[in-house]
Structures are given as C-alpha cells and as structure tokens.
Amino acid sequence: MRDIVSILPLAVEAVSFRGDGRTLVDGLRFDIPAGGLTVVLGPNGAGKSLTLRLCHGLLAPSQGRVRWAASMEGRAKRHAMVFQKPIMLRRSVEANITHALAAAGISGGERAERSKAALARFGLLDKAAQAARLLSGGEQQRLAIARAWALRPELLFLDEPTSQLDPAATRQIEELLAALVAEGITVVMSTHDLGQARRLASRVLFLHRGRLVEDSPAAAFFAAPDSPEAKAFLAGELIW
Numbered sequence: 268m269r270d271i272v273s274i275l276p277l278a279v280e281a282v283s284f285r286g287d288g289r290t291l292v293d294g295l296r297f298d299i300p301a302g303g304l305t306v307v308l309g310p311n312g313a314g315k316s317l318t319l320r321l322c323h324g325l326l327a328p329s330q331g332r333v334r335w336a337a338s339m340e341g342r343a344k345r346h347a348m349v350f351q352k353p354i355m356l357r358r359s360v361e362a363n364i365t366h367a368l369a370a371a372g373i374s375g376g377e378r379a380e381r382s383k384a385a386l387a388r389f390g391l392l393d394k395a396a397q398a399a400r401l402l403s404g405g406e407q408q409r410l411a412i413a414r415a416w417a418l419r420p421e422l423l424f425l426d427e428p429t430s431q432l433d434p435a436a437t438r439q440i441e442e443l444l445a446a447l448v449a450e451g452i453t454v455v456m457s458t459h460d461l462g463q464a465r466r467l468a469s470r471v472l473f474l475h476r477g478r479l480v481e482d483s484p485a486a487a488f489f490a491a492p493d494s495p496e497a498k499a500f501l502a503g504e505l506i507w
C-alpha cells in the first residue's frame with residue numbers, strides 16, 4: 268500500500284467569519300490532532316455549524332486560516348462531513364455510496380467493493396436496492412455516515428448527527444461513532460445532547476457567541492467547567 272501522509276493535525280489559526288455585517292465566528296484558534304472524538308458544544312447560534320463548515324472548507328474564513336498538516340492532492344477526500352439533515356440523492360441506497368465514490372475519483376471496481384463493505388459495516392445490505400429517500404431518518408443518517416466512511420476519511424465532521432433520531436437510533440449511531448474512533452478515525456461533532464457528549468467526547472470545544480470559550484478534556488469540562496458561560500450551559504440556563 269502507498270504511504271499516506273497524515274492530514275492531521277488540523278490547525279485553526281485565528282479564524283473569523285463575517286456575515287450579514289456581523290462577526291459570527293471570532294478569532295478561533297485550536298488544533299485537531301489525530302485520534303479521539305471532539306465535541307463542539309454551545310447554545311443555539313453559538314457558531315458550531317459555521318465552525319465545522321469552516322474547518323471542512325465549505326466556507327472560507329474572512330480572516331485567519333485553516334491549515335492541514337499535508338496539503339497534498341486528494342486531501343479533500345480525507346476529511347468528510349455528515350450534516351444534521353442527511354442529503355440523499357434520488358437514487359438507491361447503494362448508488363448513494365457509489366456515486367460519492369465516483370465523485371471522489373475512485374475507480375469502478377473499487378467503488379463496488381467499498382460500497383459493499385460500507386453497506387455491510389452499517390447494516391444496510393438488505394436495503395441496498397431501495398430508494399434512499401424512502402429510508403427512515405435514522406437509516407438515512409446511517410447511510411450518510413456509511414457514505415462518508417466509504418471515502419476512508421482520516422477525519423470525520425458531523426453536525427448534530429442524532430438530533431432528529433429516536434433514542435434507539437441515537438444509541439446505534441453513538442455505537443457506530445465509538446467504533447469508528449476505535450478504528451482510528453478522528454471525529455469532530457456538534458451536539459445538543461449533553462448525555463451524548465458525556466458518553467462520547469474525549470475533548471470539548473465550548474463556543475459562545477462565535478468565540479471559543481473553553482477547550483478542555485471532556486472529563487475536566489463536565490466535572491468542573493472553567494467559564495461562567497459553560498457552567499450556565501451545563502446547568503441548563505439560557506445563555507444567548
């Protein structure tokens with residue numbers, strides 16, 4: 268196998284994003300080293316989704332930059348993003364995966380192999396031929412993660428992947444994410460579910476009004492947050 272240079276750590280260097288004449292993300296600085304699951308926490312409008320989009324490259328910073336350790340060709344395939352509302356193509360479950368692989372430049376034979384492996388890994392083999400848009404919400408989210416996984420990313424971003432799911436589907440996604448982290452995939456996700464953050468996170472980035480207020484190991488964050496904003500947030504108080 269060809270040696271692959273790691274794209275990590277990802278360095279977010281003084282990143283700001285302006286929109287609507289306002290500074291929505293303000294001077295973010297943090298690194299994402301290889302390994303672990305980082306949860307991005309914060310109240311509605313704190314800038315969690317914007318931060319993930321800036322990191323993934325869907326938005327360009329107004330100031331600062333997002334720097335990957337390797338700026339090699341094909342880097343884009345090595346980080347993938349899963350959205351809160353999965354985007355399903357009007358195609359079969361399997362074709363949703365093979366199409367993403369084709370778009371990433373993966374050859375035909377390998378596409379079939381990888382998509383079969385992804386369907387099996389995420390328990391979707393028996394639904395391979397079904398229209399993706401007819402899957403349940405939980406199944407669509409699983410397919411979205413399977414599709415991202417098939418790209419073999421080193422880093423996976425997920426924006427509130429379980430916010431629309433029932434408790435059983437949520438648990439299932441959590442188990443899958445924990446397994447991906449155990450496989451060595453680095454995960455960065457936002458969530459509003461504090462129980463989920465406690466169960467999964469190794470590290471917490473806490474945002475408030477577009478600023479990074481805390482960057483802590485998860486155990487320390489939940490045991491004793493440093494900032495008044497995070498204390499209030501964990502206590503269930505509104506802190507917009």
Ligand SMILES: Nc1ncnc2c1ncn2[C@@H]1O[C@H](COP(=O)(O)OP(=O)(O)OP(=O)(O)O)[C@@H](O)[C@H]1O
Nearest residue numbers: 285286287291309310311312313314315316317318
């Ligand atoms: N493209 C944009 N142009 C202008 N304003 C935007 C844009 N995208 C987001 N915003 C604003 O930026 C702020 C942060 O948005 P963001 O979606 O990152 O919040 P969030 O932390 O993900 O919130 P939620 O928990 O509700 O998902 C919000 O006030 C939002 O209205």
Ligand SMILES: [Mg+2]
Nearest residue numbers: 315316317426
């Ligand atoms: Mg959001």
